[in-house]
Amino acid sequence: MSTLAPVRRWLDERLSLDDLTAPLRKKTVPVHRLTYWYFLGGMTLFLFVVQVCTGMLLLLYYRPTANEAFESVQYITTKVQFGWLVRSIHSWSANLMVFTAFAHMFSVFFLKAYRKPRELTWLTGVLLLFLTLAFGFSGYLLPWNTLAFFATKVGTEVAGQVPLIGKPLLVFLRGGEDVTGATLTRFFGFHVAVLPGIATMLLLTHLLLVQFFGISVPPKLEDEWAENPSKRREMKFFPNFALRELMAWYLALAALGSLAALWPWELGTKADAFASAPAGIRPEWYFMFMFETLKLIPSKILFIDGEVLGILAFGFGGLLLLAVPFIEIRTRRLGSWLLTGAGALVIAYIATMTIYGYLPK
Amino acid sequence: MRTTDIGDVQPLHDSLVQIDGVNPKRRRVLKGILGAGIVASLGSFLYPVLRYLVPPPVADLGGDTVVAGRVGELQPNSSKIFRFGSRPGLLIRTANDEYRALSATCTHLGCTVQYKPDQHRIWCACHNGMFDLAGRNISGPPPRPLEVFDVHVQGDELVVSRKREA
Amino acid sequence: MRNPVRNALMNGSIRRSLLTIAVSLFVCSLAFAAEPAPANKNSCLDCHSLLEENLKVTPEQFAQDVHAGKGLTCASCHGGDPNSDDKAMDKSAGFVGHIRRAQIPALCGKCHADAAYIRRFNPSLRTDQLPQYLTSVHGKKLAQGDEKVAVCTDCHGLHGIRAISDTQSSVHPLNVAKTCSRCHADREYMKSYSIPTDQFAGYSASVHQEALTVRGDLSAPTCTTCHGNHGASPPGVASVENVCSTCHALQAQLFDTSPHKVAFAAAGQPGCVTCHSNHRIIRPTDALLGPGPGSVCSNCHSPGDAGLQAAGQIRTSLEALDTKIGSSDQILKRAASSGMEVSDAQLELGHAKDSSTKARVTLHSFDPKLVQKDVEAGTKITDQAYQAGVQAMHERDYRRMGLGVSLAAILAVLIGLKLWISDSEKKHD
Numbered sequence: 001m002s003t004l005a006p007v008r009r010w011l012d013e014r015l016s017l018d019d020l021t022a023p024l025r026k027k028t029v030p031v032h033r034l035t036y037w038y039f040l041g042g043m044t045l046f047l048f049v050v051q052v053c054t055g056m057l058l059l060l061y062y063r064p065t066a067n068e069a070f071e072s073v074q075y076i077t078t079k080v081q082f083g084w085l086v087r088s089i090h091s092w093s094a095n096l097m098v099f100t101a102f103a104h105m106f107s108v109f110f111l112k113a114y115r116k117p118r119e120l121t122w123l124t125g126v127l128l129l130f131l132t133l134a135f136g137f138s139g140y141l142l143p144w145n146t147l148a149f150f151a152t153k154v155g156t157e158v159a160g161q162v163p164l165i166g167k168p169l170l171v172f173l174r175g176g177e178d179v180t181g182a183t184l185t186r187f188f189g190f191h192v193a194v195l196p197g198i199a200t201m202l203l204l205t206h207l208l209l210v211q212f213f214g215i216s217v218p219p220k221l222e223d224e225w226a227e228n229p230s231k232r233r234e235m236k237f238f239p240n241f242a243l244r245e246l247m248a249w250y251l252a253l254a255a256l257g258s259l260a261a262l263w264p265w266e267l268g269t270k271a272d273a274f275a276s277a278p279a280g281i282r283p284e285w286y287f288m289f290m291f292e293t294l295k296l297i298p299s300k301i302l303f304i305d306g307e308v309l310g311i312l313a314f315g316f317g318g319l320l321l322l323a324v325p326f327i328e329i330r331t332r333r334l335g336s337w338l339l340t341g342a343g344a345l346v347i348a349y350i351a352t353m354t355i356y357g358y359l360p361k
Numbered sequence: 362m363r364t365t366d367i368g369d370v371q372p373l374h375d376s377l378v379q380i381d382g383v384n385p386k387r388r389r390v391l392k393g394i395l396g397a398g399i400v401a402s403l404g405s406f407l408y409p410v411l412r413y414l415v416p417p418p419v420a421d422l423g424g425d426t427v428v429a430g431r432v433g434e435l436q437p438n439s440s441k442i443f444r445f446g447s448r449p450g451l452l453i454r455t456a457n458d459e460y461r462a463l464s465a466t467c468t469h470l471g472c473t474v475q476y477k478p479d480q481h482r483i484w485c486a487c488h489n490g491m492f493d494l495a496g497r498n499i500s501g502p503p504p505r506p507l508e509v510f511d512v513h514v515q516g517d518e519l520v521v522s523r524k525r526e527a
Numbered sequence: 528m529r530n531p532v533r534n535a536l537m538n539g540s541i542r543r544s545l546l547t548i549a550v551s552l553f554v555c556s557l558a559f560a561a562e563p564a565p566a567n568k569n570s571c572l573d574c575h576s577l578l579e580e581n582l583k584v585t586p587e588q589f590a591q592d593v594h595a596g597k598g599l600t601c602a603s604c605h606g607g608d609p610n611s612d613d614k615a616m617d618k619s620a621g622f623v624g625h626i627r628r629a630q631i632p633a634l635c636g637k638c639h640a641d642a643a644y645i646r647r648f649n650p651s652l653r654t655d656q657l658p659q660y661l662t663s664v665h666g667k668k669l670a671q672g673d674e675k676v677a678v679c680t681d682c683h684g685l686h687g688i689r690a691i692s693d694t695q696s697s698v699h700p701l702n703v704a705k706t707c708s709r710c711h712a713d714r715e716y717m718k719s720y721s722i723p724t725d726q727f728a729g730y731s732a733s734v735h736q737e738a739l740t741v742r743g744d745l746s747a748p749t750c751t752t753c754h755g756n757h758g759a760s761p762p763g764v765a766s767v768e769n770v771c772s773t774c775h776a777l778q779a780q781l782f783d784t785s786p787h788k789v790a791f792a793a794a795g796q797p798g799c800v801t802c803h804s805n806h807r808i809i810r811p812t813d814a815l816l817g818p819g820p821g822s823v824c825s826n827c828h829s830p831g832d833a834g835l836q837a838a839g840q841i842r843t844s845l846e847a848l849d850t851k852i853g854s855s856d857q858i859l860k861r862a863a864s865s866g867m868e869v870s871d872a873q874l875e876l877g878h879a880k881d882s883s884t885k886a887r888v889t890l891h892s893f894d895p896k897l898v899q900k901d902v903e904a905g906t907k908i909t910d911q912a913y914q915a916g917v918q919a920m921h922e923r924d925y926r927r928m929g930l931g932v933s934l935a936a937i938l939a940v941l942i943g944l945k946l947w948i949s950d951s952e953k954k955h956d
Contacts, residue, residue, distance in 0.1 A: 489774075
């Protein structure tokens with residue numbers, strides 16, 4: 001609009017806006033049958049922004065002590081105007097974000113976008129995925145209800161099983177030997193300060209790297225287009241792809257609003273450290289596959305404690321995930337197919353174990 | 362290379378992208394829908410946020426502390442029921458001018474107990490359970506004592522709080 | 528001789544004798560060490576742990592006995608000298624041998640009725656068991672020569688008598704009913720007596736047993752609570768109400784003000800038990816009340832008479848309150864499951880449930896007006912809770928409408944964007 005023009009000119013004289021925005025104007029997105037997968041990264045970013053906004057709103061009323069946490073969440077959902085909406089959107093968006101983060105990671109994996117020169121982007125991305133899970137784990141405890149209390153107890157117990165550093169790790173996480181009000185304070189600190197700080201830095205790095213290297217294309221297509229440059233199809237990021245992404249984000253808003261209004265997040269009952277654990281404690285769905293795997297491992301394999309072995313295996317899996325760009329064998333055939341196959345198996349495993357966790361036993 | 366373009370894209374100074382060569386009437390209708398839609402949707406997002414920012418009239422102190430009454434509200438050797446979290450509480454001003462606060466939920470079958478001034482005891486009307494002023498179950502069916510709360514006077518308010526957890 | 532001891536030790540034969548004596552002493556001392564010191568010897572158990580069936584008493588068994596823990600032995604009751612294998616069953620050492628059933632109460636009473644003696648062990652232990660026993664049905668029949676009745680050992684055990692507070696004791700509150708039932712539920716055994724044998728079966732189905740075993744409420748009554756333990760007798764018709772009223776005081780007070788008190792006494796009917804039964808006291812339902820089938824009122828009242836009508840009135844008002852509470856509960860549950868926060872209202876509804884409970888105590892006055900007062904108090908609360916539920920549902924609808932509005936706006940944007948994009952990109956096809 002013309003009213004903004006003088007403002008733009010003023011800023012441009014001082015900040016050279018045009019120079020700053022030039023790369024954005026030039027940015028393109030490859031168009032092929034798998035282009036839709038490119039929306040996932042932006043979607044994850046959008047949901048993160050939703051989390052930050054709703055999180056800041058919740059911070060206005062939430063109290064992070066064992067005595068008041070539950071009541072403050074109850075207060076938000078009952079007494080504060082539209083507090084129920086802010087809280088439910090925060091909870092639903094958290095779950096959706098974990099889902100899109102995983103989906104984004106897997107799509108990048110199968111599109112092999114981690115290939116040189118984008119290894120650093122992959123690394124920062126996987127770290128961001130771990131951070132997302134940490135956000136989920138720390139945030140889950142904050143309402144201080146029974147389910148969260150015991151899920152945290154079990155989760156930190158598992159962390160305590162790591163060999164050598166397990167006990168100090170457990171004490172660090174819990175702020176003591178047991179899950180108490182100190183744990184809540186600590187998790188609150190992680191969730192609203194430490195993790196967002198680290199995430200912001202990683203996110204900025206990740207986004208800058210993406211802009212720097214541009215959007216990658218699957219290897220076969222890359223070869224095709226190298227041969228026949230005329231076959232290459234792209235669209236400008238701004239405004240074409242951006243408008244499409246805006247549509248996706250609006251759809252996400254519609255989904256979040258509907259979920260919050262139709263299936264509001266439960267409050268549960270206030271945590272009581274002295275009550276016995278209720279039947280059917282389980283972690284959130286995104287930890288379910290690990291939880292079920294640990295339960296299935298026999299208690300002793302050779303001389304090693306089964307649970308420790310499981311934890312080490314998952315730790316090793318995480319390392320493998322980080323190392324994917326370096327594992328990828330450049331031979332276009334067997335090595336590449338093996339890696340793709342392994343990825344498919346991992347998805348199948350996670351899906352199966354997650355569903356299995358919810359089956360009545 | 363084929364680039365998908367939106368017509369002749371003006372430089373980024375103009376925030377409104379111009380479309381040339383499209384039916385102007387259709388363009389106007391489209392802009393109208395889009396504009397209205399965006400304003401309406403942004404409004405539907407902002408309205409709850411703005412309402413949310415305004416603190417509600419009842420500033421709850423949180424479920425573990427509650428103002429149970431005011432000084433002078435109770436006569437000596439009388440009591441009142443107050444709401445504590447999700448359960449009833451009993452506030453007693455004893456004959457010696459002490460304040461006691463306990464859970465008013467009888468530990469037998471959950472009826473609400475009452476203070477009996479003539480006996481200086483707490484009584485459950487349902488099945489004749491008796492508690493002393495320290496909450497101990499002294500007669501009748503209740504199997505456990507009543508939970509005792511802390512009371513202290515803050516200004517002219519009587520503030521009841523749960524015994525602090527360690 | 529310069530040194531007599533030295534000289535003696537130098538002498539070979541003296542040395543040999545000394546050595547022999549030393550070795551013998553050593554061997555003997557070993558024997559002493561191997562055997563328990565004479566004070567701990569129990570020759571009774573030595574033999575009786577090896578005997579069969581009803582003569583068998585093992586040290587492990589006896590170690591459980593409270594008496595053993597206080598330093599008493601077999602001889603304390605049976606006489607004899609447990610330290611010696613010869614004198615163990617010696618009549619001159621006071622051995623009494625097998626104690627006949629009829630003599631058991633007196634034997635136990637020798638200590639347990641002696642306050643000065645028991646005071647040495649437990650000053651707060653009662654010492655009136657024997658006099659009480661003699662007033663009981665068991666005691667009286669025993670005095671008449673009936674040895675089938677219970678004596679001390681039948682309930683408390685014989686050689687492994689545990690403290691009453693021990694959960695494994697046969698007279699711990701949790702186990703009393705089973706102990707009594709050993710005889711009282713045995714049809715064959717009780718054939719010669721004119722009393723029924725269904726008490727244990729009835730009690731096992733009762734709320735009292737449930738309170739005791741399921742809810743763990745040790746103050747709940749068992750056989751001895753109502754019948755007495757040592758002075759066990761069934762309460763007479765006139766006293767049943769007094770027994771029940773030791774716990775159910777309110778109901779008894781109300782009953783006393785009701786027309787039933789005089790009517791029952793005149794008809795020789797016991798209070799409480801007439802409607803609620805004595806052993807098979809099950810959780811009362813509203814079906815017990817009023818003119819309907821399954822009610823106890825119809826046992827005495829004829830259809831259409833004033834009493835039955837009053838009962839019907841009471842039942843109707845109780846049921847009305849419960850129905851209202853039910854519907855308030857329902858709407859609040861629906862609101863809660865739609866995500867509305869209704870804990871305030873649900874708490875208030877709890878008070879209405881209190882009124883319902885209280886009304887069922889008040890009904891023992893059999894005065895519809897009194898019951899109605901309680902019902903009205905409950906109804907007021909229930910109605911308020913219902914209103915809260917209705918409001919919550921309205922709030923829910925309002926939210927869904929709001930959602931609809933924002934979804935409509937979002938849809939407009941989506942359509943607009945889609946058209947915008949396709950319009951602008953069409954140009955270059």
